[in-house]
Amino acid sequence: MSPTDTGIRQARAKTDRLDARTLAKLLATGSLDGLWMPDDRTRALRRRLGRRSQLVRARTRAKNEVHGALIRRLVAKPKISDLFGVAGRRWLAELELPADERETVDACLRQIDFLEQEIAEVERVIATDALHSPEIRRLMTVPGVNVITAATFVAAIGDVRRFATPRRVVGYLGLDPRVRQSGASPAKHGHISKQGSAPARYALVEAAWSVIRQPGPLRAFYERLRVRRGHQIAIVATARKLACLFWCLLTREEDYAFAQPTLTKKKLRRLELTAGAERGKVAPGVWSTNKALGKAERELARQAEVAYRRLVSEWQSKKKKKGAGVPVGRD
Secondary structure, eight states, rough: OHHHIIIIIOHHHHHHHHHHHHHHHHHHHHHOOOOOOOOOOHHHHHHHHHHHHHHHHHHHHHHHOOOOOOHHTTTOSSSOSTSHHHHHHHHHHHHOOOOOHHHHHHHHHHHHHHHHHHHHHHHHHHHHHHHHHHHHHHHTTTTTTOOHHHHHHHHOOOGGOOOHHHHHHHHHHHOOEEEOTTTSOOOEEEEEEEOSOOOHHHHHOOOOOOHTTTSSSHHHHHHHHHHHHHHHHHHHHHHHHHHHHHHHHHHHTTTTTTTTTHHHHHHHHHHHHHOOOOOOOOOHHHHHHHHHHHHHHHHHHHHHHHHHHHHHHHHHHHHHHHHHOTTOOOO
């Protein structure tokens, strides 16, 4: 129970004057914890990311409304990858629908066009800020991490130096498992606490889905846990591992050791185009060269993944041998 609970909430006489006096005494004795306040840049980044999230959800609702109109008329989905692309919109325009359903589909399409313009504008501002942020550019060196994931993490934690260990970052984001223990009984680990920034947790979990598709130690870590604990726990554990990795990269001011430079360069170029840079002509042979370099880099990442698997297997075998020599009945 905090000092404010014992000194204010459970007080026999409670007035504003007495509460202020109690708070002043607690502040003078150093019993109140300080609160970190984000700077203007972090607040602006949070607002822009929140605005983008709202626009994306509104666009998703509009698209679902179009799908609902088609389901109500028992219209089968066409063999088109993107229903709201050029071919999909042409198919929707030629589709025979009642007047009320046609009004719904046309209104949703106009709303989608407006929302996509707003999303593009917000993403342009975010990309411009990301190009001038060494923290975001450093986090993007991790394969599978895009600008939205990196910006969401940086906006959530702010100054990384206020976290002494990566475990505190994990607890701040709510990715730490709940632990319940009483007396001499063994501790019970439950689900994650989810006490923290929900957008940051969501972004890390979504990034974990992309990271495990890339060769490297993180994919080996996910597959090792999936065998023992299942898919869902393994993907959340990978997101927690990403949070620890991000803390290490930012505190040490180093890029990811198993990064793929061609992939990072491609992400940064896409970021520049989103920010409004002009598209230039590519010299002959550049794409083939980049393809060969990317293939070589993926092969190096596979070798790092194999090395990680070998390291874990050797560590587990040593641990088993050490435990086998303990006499029975002794801790």
